[in-house]
Amino acid sequence: MSDATVLTPGELAARARRIVRDQNTWRGSQTLNLIASENLVSPGVAELTVSDFSHRYAEGEVGKRYYEGTRYVDEVEDLCEKTFNRMFGSEYSNVKPLSGAQANLAVFMGLAKPGDDVASLDVPNGGHISYREFGAAGCRGLTVNNIPFNPAEFTVDTEGLAQLLQSKKKTLRVVTLGGSLILFPHPVREVSRLVSEYFPEGDVVVHYDAAHVFGLIAGGRFQDPFSEGAKVVSSSTHKTFPGPQGGVVLAKSLDAKKTSDIRKAVFPGLVSNHHLHRLPALLYAAAEMMEFGSAYADQTIRNAKRLAKSLHDHGFKVVGESRGFTESHQVAFDSSDMGGGSRTSSLLASANIITNKNLLPGEPLKNSRDPSGIRIGVQEVTRIGMKEAEMDSIAELFHELLHLHADASAVAAKALKLRQEFPRIHFTFT
Ligand SMILES: Cc1ncc(COP(=O)(O)O)c(C=O)c1O
Structure with missing residues (x-):
């Protein structure tokens, strides 16, 4: 694949430029990108990502740094934290984590010690690898328990969870909701009520991983985990929330000791310098979501519902039919x-339609290399201005390719044509 051993330095430098050009053209403007964990950033966010902040260090907290020269880092980080608190109703906000998985590790480090128990959804039921035994939770030495799930209803089995809470009275520390395959809101209110009932002393924290739905929450169109009883929310800043790649931890009604333990887990625990170039871009993206977030989240969910219905009408076995297919971007x-x-996602990619293969609820984890499902997210095509009519067109392309066995290059040409009708990013300042 690579000829790195023979290329001259000049050729390597030219290659780096060419790779970026090709990526920008191909993934940036020629494919229908339906990866549920991605987004396009606006020109404003892109512009603010490249600056002098890229070269600087600012270990420490706002106003309490270990380095000089951090006046503007303080200004922008403080604004980010306060803006996130304002948008999400949190009392504490930390924008230092470099990714959603790192934010989750900080939550686990802050709230549990090695040997403690945590509970989360298994990967086939939507859980993310970072809260499983082979991910961040396992790296922290935690014992991971499965939150029981009802795959037919696509929701947490709260009766089963009550039994789990009862059986882990002494060692449980965190119950994590949220996930990577999240078609419907999770029962945060019911789970929070159960946790308060079984752990009235407050030793167990309900944590909501909002990575996928953060932009929909910001737009007020998905469940609000804090008002439903979660005390900690972690997230990526680049999935439905259209910011630079990074992570965030928010907390509300969490006791001061636990909040401080999470803060220390982030810095100096997991992050030395927090890659400062993200921060102005993150602030800009937050401003976009304050201004345009409701309209964007609204259209995103409408598009997801329409695509699901359209695929269903074409005979696809769309998950979640009994609940109306989806309430999210997925x-x-x-x-x-x-x-x-594997076969389906790769065939779609050959037709300029980018998705990912995904385990479906109830499926064994061992199927992960060739799972039965395809996961789609419509947030990026929504950001470029597509609406319900285009969702019908996309479903038609799926049907032609996967049911009628049309030639992939013919479908690719149609996908390209559709993509190129939408050259501009919407829901941003002009
Ligand atoms: C639910 C969930 N949490 C966390 C992550 C990890 O986020 P990141 O890629 O920012 O580390 C993902 C990744 O897709 C995710 O789906």
């Missing part, structure tokens, strides 16, 4: 009858 379908997730 749609998932079972592709077993078309050769499974």
Whole structure:
């Protein structure tokens, strides 16, 4: 794949430039990007990502740094933290984590010690690898318990969870909701009520991983985990929330000791310098969401619902039918009858339609290399201005390719044409 051993330094430098040009052209403007964890940033966010902040260090907290020269870092970090508190109703905000997985590790480090128990959804039921035994939670030495899940209803089995809480009275520290496959809100209110009932002393924290739905929450169109009883919310800043790649931890009604333990887990625990170039871009993205977030989240969810319905009408086995397919930016379908997730996602990619293969609820984890599902997210195509009519067109392309076995290059040409009708990013300042 690589000829790195023979290229001259000049050729390597030219290659780096060419790779970026090709990536920008191909993924940036020629494909229908339906990866549920991605987004396009606006020109304003892109512009603010490249600055002198890229070269600087600012270990420490706002106003209490270990380095000189941090006047503007303090200004922008303080504004980010306060803006996130304002948008999400939190009392504490930390924008230092470099990613959502790192934010989750900070939560686990702050709230639990090695040997403690935590509970989260298993990966096939939507849980992210970072709160499983082979991810961040395992790296912290935690014992990971599965939150029981009802795959038919696509929701947490709260009766089963009550039994788990009862059986882990002494060692449980964190219950994590949220996930990577999240079609519907999670029962945060019911789970918070159960946790308060079983742990009245407050030793167990309800944590909500909002990585996927952060932009929808910001727009006020998805569940508000804090008002439903979660005390800690972690997230990526670049999925439905269209910011630079990074992470965030927010807290509300969390006792001072636990808040401080999370803060220390982030710095000096996991982050030395927090890659400062993200911060002005993050602030800009937050401002975009304050101004345009409701309209964006609204259209995103409308588009997801329409795409799900349209795929269903074309005979796809769309997940979550009994609950109206989706309440988020995601749609998932079972592709077993078309050769499974690996074959289907790769065929779609050959037609300029980028998705990912995904385990579906109830499926064994061992299927992860070739799971049965396809996961789709419509937030990026929504950001470029697509609406319900285009969702029908996309469903039609899926149908032509996967059911009618149309030539992939013919479908690719149609996908390209559709993509190029939408050259501009919407929901941003002009
Ligand atoms: C629910 C959830 N949490 C956390 C993460 C990790 O986020 P990041 O890629 O920013 O580390 C992901 C990644 O897709 C995710 O789906």
